[in-house]
Amino acid sequence: MAKEKKPPVLPEAGQWPDKVAPVALVAGAVLTTIGFLLTFLWVPPVVGASVNGAALIGDSMVTQQLLLSQKIFYFHMPVALVSFIALVFAAYYGIRFLATRNARFDACSKVAMEISLLFIIMTMITGEMWTRFEWGVWWTWEPRLTTYLILMLIVIAYFILRNAVDEPERCSVYAAVVSIVALIDVPICFMITRLIPSSVHPVVLREGGMTADMGICLAVVLVGMLAVGFALYRARFGQVRLGQRVEALKDALEEN
Amino acid sequence: MDPILAEIYSTILPSAPYVIAAYALIWVALLVYVLMIMRGTKKATAQIALLEEEVQEKLGKDE
Numbered sequence: 012m013a014k015e016k017k018p019p020v021l022p023e024a025g026q027w028p029d030k031v032a033p034v035a036l037v038a039g040a041v042l043t044t045i046g047f048l049l050t051f052l053w054v055p056p057v058v059g060a061s062v063n064g065a066a067l068i069g070d071s072m073v074t075q076q077l078l079l080s081q082k083i084f085y086f087h088m089p090v091a092l093v094s095f096i097a098l099v100f101a102a103y104y105g106i107r108f109l110a111t112r113n114a115r116f117d118a119c120s121k122v123a124m125e126i127s128l129l130f131i132i133m134t135m136i137t138g139e140m141w142t143r144f145e146w147g148v149w150w151t152w153e154p155r156l157t158t159y160l161i162l163m164l165i166v167i168a169y170f171i172l173r174n175a176v177d178e179p180e181r182c183s184v185y186a187a188v189v190s191i192v193a194l195i196d197v198p199i200c201f202m203i204t205r206l207i208p209s210s211v212h213p214v215v216l217r218e219g220g221m222t223a224d225m226g227i228c229l230a231v232v233l234v235g236m237l238a239v240g241f242a243l244y245r246a247r248f249g250q251v252r253l254g255q256r257v258e259a260l261k262d263a264l265e266e267n
Numbered sequence: 268m269d270p271i272l273a274e275i276y277s278t279i280l281p282s283a284p285y286v287i288a289a290y291a292l293i294w295v296a297l298l299v300y301v302l303m304i305m306r307g308t309k310k311a312t313a314q315i316a317l318l319e320e321e322v323q324e325k326l327g328k329d330e
Contacts, residue, residue, distance in 0.1 A: 068275070083285070086290065136293065137293060140288050141289070243300060243301070246304050250307045257311050257315055264318065
C-alpha cells in the first residue's frame with residue numbers, strides 16, 4: 012500500500028519556536044551581559060607595541076602597551092558570525108521557495124535577510140570604530156573589509172529589488188536568487204583572511220589564534236547574540252504574518 | 268605618574284570613546300529594530316480591530 016505523502020509543515024507564527032523565543036531573548040540578554048562583563052573584567056587586555064622599560068601591574072611585569080580597542084573584537088566577531096548564519100537561513104528558505112513557490116518561505120527568507128542586514132550593520136559599526144582608532148582611517152580596501160562590503164551591498168540590493176518589482180511572485184523569485192548569491196559570498200568572506208593574509212584581520216579560529224579565556228568570552232557572546240537574533244527573527248516573522256493576514260482580510264472584505 | 272606606566276596606558280584613554288561608541292551603537296541598532304517590530308505589530312493589531320468592527324457591521328447589515 013502506497014503511503015500518502017504528508018504535506019510539508021509551513022512555518023507559522025505561534026508555532027513552538029515562538030514559545031522558545033522569549034526564553035531565547037532573556038538568555039541572549041543575560042549571556043551578552045555576562046560576555047560584556049567578561050570582556051572588561053576577566054579577559055586580560057591584549058598587548059601591543061613594546062615600551063622602553065617594564066612596570067609592575069597587579070602581579071605581573073608589563074613591557075608593552077595595553078590595547079583597550081581590542082575589546083571591540085569580543086562583540087565584533089560574534090555579530091559577524093550571526094550575520095553569516097542568518098544568510099544561510101535566508102538562502103535555505105529562498106531555495107525552499109523556489110522548490111515549492113509557497114509565499115510563506117519567501118516571508119521567512121525576507122525576515123532572515125533583515126536579521127542578516129541588522130547584524131551586518133552592527134559588524135560594520137564595530138569594525139569602523141576599531142579601524143578608525145587603530146588605523147586612523149574610516150575605511151581601508153583590505154580583503155576582508157572589501158568582501159564584507161560586497162556582502163552588505165548584495166543584502167541592500169536584495170531589499171531594493173523587493174521594492175522595485177511589483178509582481179509578487181516574480182519579486183519573490185528574484186529575491187530568492189539574490190539570497191542564494193549572497194550566501195555564495197559568505198564562504199569567500201570567511202576564508203579570505205586565509206587566502207590573502209592581512210594584518211587587519213588575523214585568522215583567529217585556529218589553534219593558537221586565541222587564548223582559552225578569549226575563546227570562552229567569544230563563545231558566550233556568540234551564543235547570546237545567536238539567541239537574540241533568533242528571538243528577533245521570530246518577533247519580526249510574527250509581525251510579517253500578522254500584516255499578511257490583515258491584507259488577506261481586507262481583500263476578502265472588498266470581494267464580499 | 269610613572270613614565271613607563273604612562274606609556275603602557277597611553278592607548279587606553281584615546282581608544283575609550285571608540286570602544287564605548289562600538290558597544291553603545293550595537294545596542295542602539297538592536298533597539299531601533301525592536302522598536303520597528305513593536306510599531307509594526309501595534310499597527311497591524313489596530314488594523315485587525317478595525318477590520319473586526321467592519322465585519323461585525325457587515326454581518327449586522329446582512330441579518
